[in-house]
Amino acid sequence: MFNPEFIQAQSTKYLFPETPGMVSYTYRKSFQKDVAATLDTLKGLGITDMEFSNLFNKSAAELRKLLDARNIKCSSMGVNYDVLMNKTQEVAQNAKTLGAQYVRVANIPHSGIFKLEDARKAVKDFNSVGKELKEKHNLIFVYHNHGFEFQPYQNGTLFDYLLKNTNPQYVSFELDILWAFHPGHDPAKLLNTYGDRFKLMHLKDLRKGVKSDLTGHTSPENDVALGAGQINIPEVLKAAKKAGIKHYYIEDESSLKSVQVPKSIAYLKRLTY
Template identity: 60%
Template sequence: MVTSVFADEPLFPQAPGVVSYTYRNEFPKDFAGTLDKIVSLGITDIEFSNLFGKTAAEIRVMLDERGMQCSSFGVSYVDLQTKTNEVAANATTLGASFVRVAWIPNRQPFTLELAEQTTREFNEIGRRLKNEFGLTFCYHNHGYEFAKHGDGTLFDVLMAQTNPNDVFVELDILWVQFPGADPVEILQKYGSRIKLMHLKDLKKGVVGDLSGKTAVENDVALGDGQIDIPAVLAAAKKAGVEHYYIEDESPSIDVQVPKSIAYLKSL
């Protein structure tokens, strides 16, 4: 069993994990070696958003061999809607408790009509995953949901019109900051609806928009960017966030991921 470098970290209910997307270029080349690399950093929790040509059973064996876990399984919206049984089976095999979707295709720019359509679909998906498979559905925000609507945003519409017992959030703090919202305010407002979090930081000076897209080079090591990470972590702890995943989409992960880990330890 690996001893995490975060073992004594009071900010987290358990050690932060990592999103497989961070190592999307490494996993296809050497899956086992990439797991070993992640373990060497003291990280044992992974959110897989791709099986990289492996079966869920094959991945589970490799995780078990290393004392690792997959707590969340990310899938495409199409697969979630049309292959729900397969998605649930893979999540269960991996050992995940959460199923996450991070992008809704062909709904950008987001409108009130699209938001209301999405809430109806989310309610059905969340109900099925919970009642039929014992899994928790989380939606990962991606920026475009923060379009203004009334006194709030369309993200508020998503939250207001989804069943709080069936639909939860994986809060990606970069994709809250990028469209001009405040991750701390979102955590304070929605509290226990936020079960998971992507820890990432946005390069200083970058001005965002509602596109849900930015250059990968704009991902920087935690503490080097615009986001007030200590304030976010304090709010997340109070909200009861269960799993935290470092995500770094940049081409500099060999430098930035260890730097992010060191920064979190310094807190």
């Protein structure tokens, strides 16, 4: 029997058919109390891919065991800039123990406004540590933007400087779409401009009415469920697909994450071309 609804369902192309990954920072307070129970909560949401920025008082081996028991993988491990530069071997070993392919840094030390000299030092450090991670440990280094890097420079920004002066063989990037939009830039345009320099993405949205600035700071309560804020999520995802983003992670820093994360997942799953 002809069923038009079945035909329509079969022909529908979903923009984001899979369940996204999750940044551990979203559930930081829960992880601090009970890692196993928090992983059970995430598994219940359909999460099978994680980016950890903290071991939450576990060894990497202990955390890996908890992940494996739930068929959850850790694809990326975030660390502090200074820790990466000073304890590279330890960081690499922890990443490999967790099963991560990527090692991520989300800040560049600087005082006051981010300056060219800060960017130059970061370029040198990133090229060096990225080479070591790649050649000695077969890991990929990624830098995660945090808003302050978009200070004007020449015909672009210091974020452009970071992208253009780091070695693509050793340095990749994780695009946090809120921290591209908050300083006044279009994350979809960045993806279209720099393509596969971006390997990972943080999916988050900015509350309507929040004004742009270059501080790299805004209240965690300005994180809202995807699709409820200012960012054109469908356009970003189309550009991300074209750029070849490998892993997407929801990050929601707000106190309402228990309500907003399920809404964000549901929103992504119903987006169509």
